[in-house]
Amino acid sequence: MSGPQAEPRRLNMIEAINEALSVTMEGDPDIVVLGEDVGYFGGVFRATAGLQEKFGKNRVFDTPINECGIIGAAVGMGAYGLRPVPEIQFADYIYPGMDQLISEAARLRYRSAGEFIAPITVRSPFGGGIFGGQTHSQSPEAIFAHVSGLKTVIPSNPYDAKGLLIAAIEDNDPVIFFEPKRIYNGPFTGYYDKPVEPWKKHDDSVVPDGHYRVELGTARNVTEGDELTVLAYGTMVHVAKAVCEEKGINAEIVDLRTIVPLDIKVIEKSVKKTGKCLIVHEATRTSGFGAELSALVQEHCFYHLEAPVARVTGFDTPYPHSLEWAYFPGPVRIGEAIDKLLSE
Amino acid sequence: MGKSPVNADEARGNKPKLSLHVPEPHYRPGDAVDFSHVEITKAGDQARPDETCDAKDTHPLCLDLIRVLGDDDKAHGPWNPRLSPDTLRTMLHNFALVRAFDERMHRGQRQGKTSFYMKCTGEEATSVSAAMALASDDMVFPSYRQQGILIARGYPLVEMINQIYSNKGDKLKGRQLPIMYSSREHSFFTISGNLATQTPQAVGWAMASAIKGDSRIAATWIGEGSSAEGDFHSACTFAAVYNAPVILNVVNNQWAISSFSGFAGAERTSFAARAMGYGIAGLRVDGNDALAVFAAQQWAANRARSNAGPTLIEYFTYRAEGHSTSDDPSAYRSAHEREEWPLGDPVTRLKKHLIDLGEWSEEQHAAMDLACADEVKAATKEAEKNGILGHGLHHPFSTMFEDVFEELPWHLKEQSEQAIREREIKWPEGKKP
Numbered sequence: 001m002s003g004p005q006a007e008p009r010r011l012n013m014i015e016a017i018n019e020a021l022s023v024t025m026e027g028d029p030d031i032v033v034l035g036e037d038v039g040y041f042g043g044v045f046r047a048t049a050g051l052q053e054k055f056g057k058n059r060v061f062d063t064p065i066n067e068c069g070i071i072g073a074a075v076g077m078g079a080y081g082l083r084p085v086p087e088i089q090f091a092d093y094i095y096p097g098m099d100q101l102i103s104e105a106a107r108l109r110y111r112s113a114g115e116f117i118a119p120i121t122v123r124s125p126f127g128g129g130i131f132g133g134q135t136h137s138q139s140p141e142a143i144f145a146h147v148s149g150l151k152t153v154i155p156s157n158p159y160d161a162k163g164l165l166i167a168a169i170e171d172n173d174p175v176i177f178f179e180p181k182r183i184y185n186g187p188f189t190g191y192y193d194k195p196v197e198p199w200k201k202h203d204d205s206v207v208p209d210g211h212y213r214v215e216l217g218t219a220r221n222v223t224e225g226d227e228l229t230v231l232a233y234g235t236m237v238h239v240a241k242a243v244c245e246e247k248g249i250n251a252e253i254v255d256l257r258t259i260v261p262l263d264i265k266v267i268e269k270s271v272k273k274t275g276k277c278l279i280v281h282e283a284t285r286t287s288g289f290g291a292e293l294s295a296l297v298q299e300h301c302f303y304h305l306e307a308p309v310a311r312v313t314g315f316d317t318p319y320p321h322s323l324e325w326a327y328f329p330g331p332v333r334i335g336e337a338i339d340k341l342l343s344e
Numbered sequence: 345m346g347k348s349p350v351n352a353d354e355a356r357g358n359k360p361k362l363s364l365h366v367p368e369p370h371y372r373p374g375d376a377v378d379f380s381h382v383e384i385t386k387a388g389d390q391a392r393p394d395e396t397c398d399a400k401d402t403h404p405l406c407l408d409l410i411r412v413l414g415d416d417d418k419a420h421g422p423w424n425p426r427l428s429p430d431t432l433r434t435m436l437h438n439f440a441l442v443r444a445f446d447e448r449m450h451r452g453q454r455q456g457k458t459s460f461y462m463k464c465t466g467e468e469a470t471s472v473s474a475a476m477a478l479a480s481d482d483m484v485f486p487s488y489r490q491q492g493i494l495i496a497r498g499y500p501l502v503e504m505i506n507q508i509y510s511n512k513g514d515k516l517k518g519r520q521l522p523i524m525y526s527s528r529e530h531s532f533f534t535i536s537g538n539l540a541t542q543t544p545q546a547v548g549w550a551m552a553s554a555i556k557g558d559s560r561i562a563a564t565w566i567g568e569g570s571s572a573e574g575d576f577h578s579a580c581t582f583a584a585v586y587n588a589p590v591i592l593n594v595v596n597n598q599w600a601i602s603s604f605s606g607f608a609g610a611e612r613t614s615f616a617a618r619a620m621g622y623g624i625a626g627l628r629v630d631g632n633d634a635l636a637v638f639a640a641q642q643w644a645a646n647r648a649r650s651n652a653g654p655t656l657i658e659y660f661t662y663r664a665e666g667h668s669t670s671d672d673p674s675a676y677r678s679a680h681e682r683e684e685w686p687l688g689d690p691v692t693r694l695k696k697h698l699i700d701l702g703e704w705s706e707e708q709h710a711a712m713d714l715a716c717a718d719e720v721k722a723a724t725k726e727a728e729k730n731g732i733l734g735h736g737l738h739h740p741f742s743t744m745f746e747d748v749f750e751e752l753p754w755h756l757k758e759q760s761e762q763a764i765r766e767r768e769i770k771w772p773e774g775k776k777p
Contacts, residue, residue: 032555058555064585069544069578076485076548076562079533082555084548096574103538104545110747112526112534113516117750149748172750217753261753 010205012198013184016158017047017123020165021085023211025055028083031169033060035070035087035123044089045125045184067097071122075104078118085169091126091178092135098143105174106149121168121175126154127235127282128319129182129192129328137319139234139283144176145260145292151175151216153258156183156237157204160257163214171216180234188235189242190330219263221270225252228276228341231267231293233257236280236329243334249342259289267293268300275306276341282329285313307344312337367606371678379686387411387633388420395646399625399653406616406626409660412635413693417700425639429703431476435634436698437712438472439691442492444716445501448724449508453522453669457732458508460522464489466664466682469634469690470595471565472496474659477641478563483553485533485546485564488523489595493565497530501720505727510738513730517739517746531560539570543579543592550590550648551582561648563591563641568615568658569600572608580656584622589648591641592656594618595631597663602676616658624654631661632687634694660687741767 011019025031033048033055039062042049052060063070067088074084088094094101105118128137144152153168153175155161161179168175182188186198199205222237227249230240233256244251252270256262271277277297279290290311297309312329320327371377390410393401412423419426427435446463453461464471471492475484484493494504506513508522516526526534533549536542546564553560566576571594583590594615598605608615619626625647629640637659644655662685666673673679698704731737745752745760752760 032552064578064581066578066581068575069547069582072541072544072575072578073548073551073582076545076550077552077555078548079545080483080549080552080556082552099538099541099575100544104536104541107536108534109750111516111520111524111536112528113519114747115515115526115528116534151749261749262755264754 008206009209010200011158011207012186012205013155013158013161013179014045014047016162016207017165017179018049018051019207020162020169021048021051022054024166024169025051025059027211030081031059031083031085032077033085033087034063034074036063036065036089038062038087043087045181047123047179048087067093067095068100071097071100071105074120075100075108075118078120079108079116083119083169085121085123088122088124090132090136091124091140092138094122094124094140101144101150101174101176102147106147109173110149117172118174119172121165121171121177123165123177123179125181125184126178127180127182128324129188129235131321131324132319133321134318137324139178139281139314141176141178141259142283142287142289142292145289149174150260151258152178152260153216154178154180154234155257156180156234156255157187157202158199158207159204160214160220162207163212164216164257166211167213167216170213175216178234182235183238187238190239190328190334191242192325192328192330214257216258217261217263219257219266220255221266222253222255223251225250226274227251228278228338229254229270229274230278230280231256232280233259234282236282239330240280240334243331243338246331247335247338249338262296264296264300267297271297271301272304275304277301277305277309278312278337278341279309280312280329280334282314284316285311286316288313307341310337310341367604367611369604369606369677371681373674373676373678375678375680377678377680377684379684382686383409384686385409385411387414388424390421390423392422392643395643396650396652399619399623402625402627403620406619406628407614409628409630410636410640411630411633412639413633413697417693417696419635419697423636423639425635425642427635427638429698429701432694432698433704435473435476435638436691436694436704437716438476438492438496439468439634439694440712440716441719442468442472442495443691444713444720445491445495445504448717448720449505450669452508452724458510458522459733460669461508462488462523462668463665464491466685466689467595467597467631467661468492469637470593470631470659470661473634473637474563474593474641477638478645479560481531482560482645483531483533483546483549483562485542485549485562486535487539487542487565487567487570487595488535488537489567490565491523494525494527494530494532497532499527499530499532501723502726505724506730509727509730509732511727511731511733512737512739513727514739517743540566540573540575542566543576544582546592547579547582547588547590550588551586554586554589559649561589561591561645563593565593565595567600568594568596568598568605568608568610569603571615571618580618580622580624583654584624587651587653589651590654591644591648592654593641594656594658595661596658597661599663599667599673599677601667601671604677614658616656619656622656624656626656626658628658628660630687631659632690632693634690635697662687
C-alpha cells in the first residue's frame with residue numbers, strides 16, 4: 001500500500017510511448033504494431049519492448065526492410081478494419097513509403113468519399129543530436145504538413161508523448177507521429193557539452209497510468225510571458241526555454257505539439273500579447289514549417305507585431321556528422337535572434 | 345579532358361565497347377505483323393498440381409501457358425473448370441455487357457459528356473472470369489482496366505456512369521477521374537491513379553484477414569507495365585514473407601501506353617516467372633481463354649483459402665484498343681497486331697465454345713448483344729438525368745472540402761468560405777458553372 005505522500009510515477013519518452021501502445025492495444029484488439037525490428041527485439045529504441053510477448057505475434061511483428069511495403073500493407077490493413085501503428089525506424093527512411101502516404105493513406109477518405117479510410121499512425125524517431133549523420137538526423141515534418149489529408153504530431157515530453165500517441169492511434173485519419181529521438185531519455189537544452197539531465201527531474205515526466213488523451217490540434221504554453229512569443233515543437237521547446245531562462249527573458253514559449261492541425265488560436269493570442277515572434281525548428285530553413293508559421297503570424301497578427309517575425313532553423317545543408325553541433329540551431333543562434341528581436 | 349591511363353582498355357581484356365540495350369518492339373506503324381515467335385501451347389497439355397502443392401511445383405507453369413479452350417472450341421485437360429452451361433452463359437453475358445458499356449462510354453467521351461474513358465477490349469476475361477472465380481466478398485484491389493469485376497459483381501451500371509460523368513449522382517462526389525470507381529459494398533477497393541500502389545495494400549488486407557482468422561481473401565490486378573514499380577516488389581516480398589492469402593494478377597496486355605512489355609522486362613523472362621524468385625506459386629495463363637482464366641483464379645483462391653499462400657498469375661493477353669481516350673496507338677504500334685494476335689478474342693472464343701456445346705447460337709448471341717446495348721443505353725439515359733461533366737449538375741461546393749479529414753479543421757473552413765464567395769462572383773444568380 002502506498003501512502004498519500006507517494007512519489008508520482010515518472011517515465012521517460014520511450015516508456016511513455018511504449019505505455020501508450022500497450023494501453024490502446026489492451027482496449028482495442030484491432031490495433032497492430034509492425035515495423036523493422038519492432039517484434040521480438042522491441043525496436044532499436046526499445047519503444048515496442050515487451051509488446052510482442054504481451055500481445056502475440058499476430059499483433060506485433062517484424063517486417064521486411066521495405067517502407068513502401070510497411071505503409072502499403074498498413075493501408076490495406078486499415079481498409080480491412082484494423083488500426084495499424086507502423087514504425088519507420090528513422091524518419092530518414094520514410095521516403096520509400098512516401099507515395100503510399102501521400103497518394104494513398106492521405107487520400108483514401110477523399111477519393112472514396114468516406115468508403116475507405118486509413119486510420120494509421122506512423123511512428124518514427126526524428127531529429128538530430130545523436131551523431132546520426134545525414135541519414136539518421138533529419139526532420140522532414142514540413143513535407144508531411146504540406147500534404148492535405150495527413151496530420152503531423154511532434155511531442156516534446158513524456159506526458160504529451162503518451163497522450164498524443166493515444167489520441168493519434170484513436171484518430172480515424174492518418175497521423176505522422178515524429179518522436180524527437182534526442183529527448184527520448186531526457187530533455188535537451190542545446191548545451192551538448194553538459195551532462196544529460198534525465199526526465200525524472202522534469203515536471204512533464206509525471207505520466208498517469210491508463211488511458212488519457214492530449215487532443216491533436218492543441219498547443220500548450222510552456223511558459224507565460226510578455227516579452228516575446230517563441231513557437232517551437234519537439235526538442236527545440238527545451239532548447240528555447242533554456243536560452244530564455246539563461247537570458248532572464250520573460251518569454252511565452254508555445255509548444256505547438258501538432259503542426260497539422262495547428263492551434264492557430266493559441267498562437268494568435270500569444271503573439272498579439274507579446275508583439276514579437278520567434279519561430280524555432282531544427283529542420284532546414286527554406287520552405288520549412290517556420291515559413292508557414294511566419295506567414296500565418298503576419299496574416300493573423302500583423303498590426304500587433306513590433307518587429308519582423310524571426311526564424312531560427314537548421315541550415316539548408318544535409319545534417320553533417322562531425323559538424324553536428326555547428327549545424328544544430330542551438331543556444332548561440334537562438335540567443336542572437338532573441339537579442340535582435342528584443343532590440344527592435 | 346582528363347587522360348585515361350594508357351592501355352586501361354587492354355588491361356580489362358579484349359572486349360567490345362560497352363553498349364546500352366534499349367528495347368524495341370517487333371512492329372511499328374505500317375509494319376506487317378508475324379507473331380510466329382510467340383509460343384502458343386496446346387490447350388489441355390499443362391499439368392494441374394494440387395492447390396496446396398509446394399510453390400516450386402508450379403514454377404514450370406511460370407514459363408508455360410495454361411490453356412483450356414482449343415482451336416476446336418472444346419475444353420481440354422486438367423485445368424478445365426467444368427462450369428455449367430448456365431455459368432458459361434452468365435460469363436458470356438458479362439463479357440457482352442462490358443463490351444457494350446465500353447463502346448457507349450467511349451462514344452460518350454467523344455461526344456463531350458466526360459473527360460476520359462478506358463476500354464478493356466480484348467481483356468474482358470482477365471477481370472470477368474477471374475472475378476467469377478472469387479467469392480463476392482473477397483476483397484479486390486483493381487487497377488484501372490477491371491470494370492469487368494464490377495459488372496460481374498452486379499454493380500449498377502447507372503452508378504458507374506454517374507462516376508464517369510462526375511455528376512450529382514456520383515457517389516464519389518465528382519472527385520475522381522472517370523473510371524476510378526470505389527464500392528465497399530461490392531468489396532471493390534477505391535482505384536488509385538498512381539500505379540501499383542494497390543498491390544501491397546491487397547497484401548496488407550490479406551494479412552489482416554489472416555490476423556483475424558477470417559475466411560475472405562484478397563486479389564489485386566496490375567498491368568505488366570506497372571509491375572516494374574517498386575510497390576509490386578514490396579507486395580511480392582510481403583506476400584511471400586507472411587504467406588498472405590492473396591492473389592497477384594498481372595495482366596500482360598503487351599502495351600503500357602506506348603511502351604511495349606520489353607520495358608517491364610519481358611525480353612528476359614515471363615512475368616509469372618517473378619514468382620520463382622519470391623518462392624511463391626506462379627501461373628502463366630492464356631488471358632483470352634475464359635476457362636483458363638477462371639480455372640487459374642479458382643486454383644489460386646483455393647490455395648489462399650487453404651493457408652497455402654499467395655499466387656502470382658500472369659494473364660497473357662493483348663490490349664486491342666488504345667490505352668485510353670487520350671491515346672492514339674496508331675502512332676506507335678502496328679494496326680495489324682490486333683488482327684494477328686494469336687490468342688484470338690475472349691468473347692468470340694467463349695461464344696464458339698458454348699455453340700459447340702449446343703448451349704448457344706449465333707442468333708441468341710446477336711439478341712444478347714442488342715439487349716446489352718439497350719441496357720447500357722437505358723442506364724446512360726438514367727445517369728444523364730444527374731448531369732454530365734461540366735454542365736452544372738455537380739455536388740455542392742462545400743463537398744470539395746469534406747473528407748480531407750474526418751472533421752473540417754479551421755484552415756479548410758476558411759478556404760471553403762473563400763470558394764463559396766468566389767462562386768457568387770464567378771457564377772452570379774442564374775448562371776451555372
